Amino acid sequence: MPFAAVNLDGVTTMSGFLLVLSIMTPVVGALVAFAAGGRNVRRVAFATLPLGFAVAAAIALALRQGGPLVYLLGGWSPPLGVALRADGLSAVMMLTTAVVVCAVALFAGTDFQVPAAEVETRAPFAFWILLLAVWAALNTVFVAGDLFTLYVALELLTFAAMPLVCLDGRGETFQAALRYLVFALLGSILYLVGTGLIYGVYGTLDISLLSQRMQAEPATLIAAALMTVGLLAKTALFPLHLWLPPAHAGAPAAGSAVLSALVVKGSFFIVIRIWFDVMPALPGVAAAQLLGGLGAAAIVVGSIVALRQERLKLLIAYSTLAQIGYLFLMFPLAFRPDTGRIERGGALAGGLLQAISHATAKAAMFMAAGLIYAALGRDRIAGLGGIARAAPMSVIAFAIAGLALIGVPPSGANLAKELLLQAASETGQWWWGLVIQAGGFFTSAYLWLVLIHAFAPADEPVELRATAASGREAATLVLALCSLLLGLFPWGPYLPLPPEASASSLSLEALPKALLPIAGGAVLAILLGRWSDRLVSLSYGKTTAALVGPVRQAALALGGLVERIDGGLRQWPAAGLSLLTLALLFGAAMLAAA
Amino acid sequence: MSSATVFGVCGAVVIGLGLYGLITSPQPLRKIVAFNLVGSGTFLIFGVVARRGAVAGLGSDPAPQALVITGIVVAFSATALAVALLLRFFQATGSATLRASAPPSTASDTSPG
Numbered sequence: 001m002p003f004a005a006v007n008l009d010g011v012t013t014m015s016g017f018l019l020v021l022s023i024m025t026p027v028v029g030a031l032v033a034f035a036a037g038g039r040n041v042r043r044v045a046f047a048t049l050p051l052g053f054a055v056a057a058a059i060a061l062a063l064r065q066g067g068p069l070v071y072l073l074g075g076w077s078p079p080l081g082v083a084l085r086a087d088g089l090s091a092v093m094m095l096t097t098a099v100v101v102c103a104v105a106l107f108a109g110t111d112f113q114v115p116a117a118e119v120e121t122r123a124p125f126a127f128w129i130l131l132l133a134v135w136a137a138l139n140t141v142f143v144a145g146d147l148f149t150l151y152v153a154l155e156l157l158t159f160a161a162m163p164l165v166c167l168d169g170r171g172e173t174f175q176a177a178l179r180y181l182v183f184a185l186l187g188s189i190l191y192l193v194g195t196g197l198i199y200g201v202y203g204t205l206d207i208s209l210l211s212q213r214m215q216a217e218p219a220t221l222i223a224a225a226l227m228t229v230g231l232l233a234k235t236a237l238f239p240l241h242l243w244l245p246p247a248h249a250g251a252p253a254a255g256s257a258v259l260s261a262l263v264v265k266g267s268f269f270i271v272i273r274i275w276f277d278v279m280p281a282l283p284g285v286a287a288a289q290l291l292g293g294l295g296a297a298a299i300v301v302g303s304i305v306a307l308r309q310e311r312l313k314l315l316i317a318y319s320t321l322a323q324i325g326y327l328f329l330m331f332p333l334a335f336r337p338d339t340g341r342i343e344r345g346g347a348l349a350g351g352l353l354q355a356i357s358h359a360t361a362k363a364a365m366f367m368a369a370g371l372i373y374a375a376l377g378r379d380r381i382a383g384l385g386g387i388a389r390a391a392p393m394s395v396i397a398f399a400i401a402g403l404a405l406i407g408v409p410p411s412g413a414n415l416a417k418e419l420l421l422q423a424a425s426e427t428g429q430w431w432w433g434l435v436i437q438a439g440g441f442f443t444s445a446y447l448w449l450v451l452i453h454a455f456a457p458a459d460e461p462v463e464l465r466a467t468a469a470s471g472r473e474a475a476t477l478v479l480a481l482c483s484l485l486l487g488l489f490p491w492g493p494y495l496p497l498p499p500e501a502s503a504s505s506l507s508l509e510a511l512p513k514a515l516l517p518i519a520g521g522a523v524l525a526i527l528l529g530r531w532s533d534r535l536v537s538l539s540y541g542k543t544t545a546a547l548v549g550p551v552r553q554a555a556l557a558l559g560g561l562v563e564r565i566d567g568g569l570r571q572w573p574a575a576g577l578s579l580l581t582l583a584l585l586f587g588a589a590m591l592a593a594a
Numbered sequence: 595m596s597s598a599t600v601f602g603v604c605g606a607v608v609i610g611l612g613l614y615g616l617i618t619s620p621q622p623l624r625k626i627v628a629f630n631l632v633g634s635g636t637f638l639i640f641g642v643v644a645r646r647g648a649v650a651g652l653g654s655d656p657a658p659q660a661l662v663i664t665g666i667v668v669a670f671s672a673t674a675l676a677v678a679l680l681l682r683f684f685q686a687t688g689s690a691t692l693r694a695s696a697p698p699s700t701a702s703d704t705s706p707g
Binding site: 195571 | 617622633636639643658661665675680686691693
């Protein structure tokens with residue numbers, strides 16, 4: 001049982017010091033950069049990157065040789081002391097974080113450097129320190145062994161991520177950052193209330209001790225509901241997403257990549273820790289179905305609203321919203337009716353693989369969008385015509401990242417989809433299978449929308465404002481390729497894969513299955529997307545238009561309705577009320593299961 | 595009714611008041627104050643939890659107090675960060691509202707045919 005939280009007595013394992021290093025490396029980097037200032041900030045950051053990557057790789061290697069890594073701070077064992085622990089899940093998430101952070105840093109290298117005439121400017125100074133701080137906070141989330149350390153890590157993550165939103169100092173980005181900060185604080189204080197209640201009942205916050213002691217008592221259930229909902233607010237699961245679109249779309253490209261790819265995964269990872277490790281027996285079937293249902297709603301609403309966006313970055317931000325929904329489909333699939341518990345298995349592996357695929361693909365997408373914006377000076381989707389010829393590498397990187405996200409073999413998303421579908425059929429929950437397939441269709445729909453516009457001929461000759469440095473394009477392309485090839489990585493030692501998984505995804509028979517979402521997505525894109533007259537006349541003739549017209553009118557009306565619902569839910573009072581309602585619903589569902 | 599229960603109920607009421615303000619008040623500064631109210635209620639509950647440690651023969655359980663101190667530091671930094679951001683937001687735009695700016699533009703979407 002390499003994945004169960006063992007080491008109950010708590011002993012520091014041989015490679016345990018690596019866990020401390022994984023947190024300390026970026027922290028020391030950030031502090032030294034802060035003290036050095038000026039041009040040295042970027043140098044220190046670049047010096048820290050390989051070190052941090054090496055630590056993450058060393059942890060992954062050490063885990064291969066067996067057992068979770070444990071480090072007891074000060075040699076005190078829980079419940080009095082605080083333990084750091086890393087299992088397979090932590091290792092893969094740390095490795096993903098290291099890869100994405102390094103790629104983003106290479107991409108941002110020229111964006112955030114101090115101009116020749118200046119000694120120190122605000123944006124580069126802040127960006128590099130914040131990047132390292134986000135990295136440190138994420139690593140803390142992944143190795144934290146008790147609920148309170150998780151709370152501190154969660155807050156550090158928010159504090160480091162929030163300023164990335166308003167790096168370029170435009171008025172509306174300050175508003176986006178403030179909305180993000182205040183809503184995230186609301187989420188984390190609910191988590192803290194839950195932590196207090198759990199300590200009151202069990203006298204410990206250590207995850208492995210709690211996993212043995214947890215019982216369905218009213219105080220525990222209230223705590224579980226509050227913590228879950230607080231974390232959902234920080235992860236921006238529909239309908240608690242009021243802060244995400246403006247924040248992720250308003251940040252500079254490198255900032256958006258970090259926020260969308262990594263930061264939301266931090267709180268998502270804590271939901272996994274709590275549901276799978278702390279209280280696998282508590283949620284019960286109703287709460288798991290509720291969580292999956294929110295995910296399904298996020299996929300539908302996020303995708304439809306994404307198809308109606310006019311700006312590329314907002315489209316990608318809404319796509320993140322939909323993909324976050326995809327991540328939560330694993331909870332109902334991991335629930336075993338026979339034992340009444342959430343079990344580690346194929347569903348967990350699938351969900352985590354989806355998170356990793358999304359992290360790499362979405363970072364690449366935001367970086368490609370940044371390159372396109374830098375080349376054109378605008379990012380209106382309708383104005384993308386001709387960009388595929390003018391900046392081919394950026395568009396190719398965007399397309400590859402999109403394909404990886406749809407789940408074309410051998411991408412990680414493909415493996416994830418197979419694992420989730422398998423779990424759905426094993427547990428007899430066919431409806432989640434449908435949602436998983438629909439998610440792929442929607443993803444390909446907005447990829448189509450962007451690519452058709454990008455490959456369309458230009459209205460006027462495209463004038464590039466700047467040619468991208470080849471290093472930036474290479475970083476984007478490598479990250480996109482990385483996401484496309486994730487399915488080939490040996491996940492076995494880290495994730496609880498069922499034995500028969502993998503390998504099947506590479507055969508030729510899998511090809512039609514992979515192409516189906518691409519074809520279906522084209523139909524969805526035609527029906528729900530925004531198209532200009534010119535593109536319509538280019539893409540299909542009058543007779544087709546007469547046939548498609550009425551259906552498209554209905555689809556557009558539906559899209560408009562969904563967009564209005566989304567707009568309504570993104571108002572403060574509505575989001576606050578949904579938060580409280582969800583807390584009540586989760587509490588009631590868990591009480592019913594107890 | 596023991597003193598722990600009284601303080602626990604007080605904590606819950608303070609959290610409820612704070613949540614009400616955080617959700618209904620449109621002004622960011624009031625939201626920040628309301629967040630601090632929720633925080634105070636939470637810390638009170640941690641205090642009650644520590645007092646209950648006395649049942650086990652201890653004067654009181656010191657661990658929740660350590661957690662509260664950390665929690666206060668975090669809440670203080672969060673407040674400082676939020677207020678600084680709010681000031682900067684006000685300087686940059688001359689307004690301080692968190693209402694979503696104009697709904698997603700409704701530029702004409704031409705249907706085919």
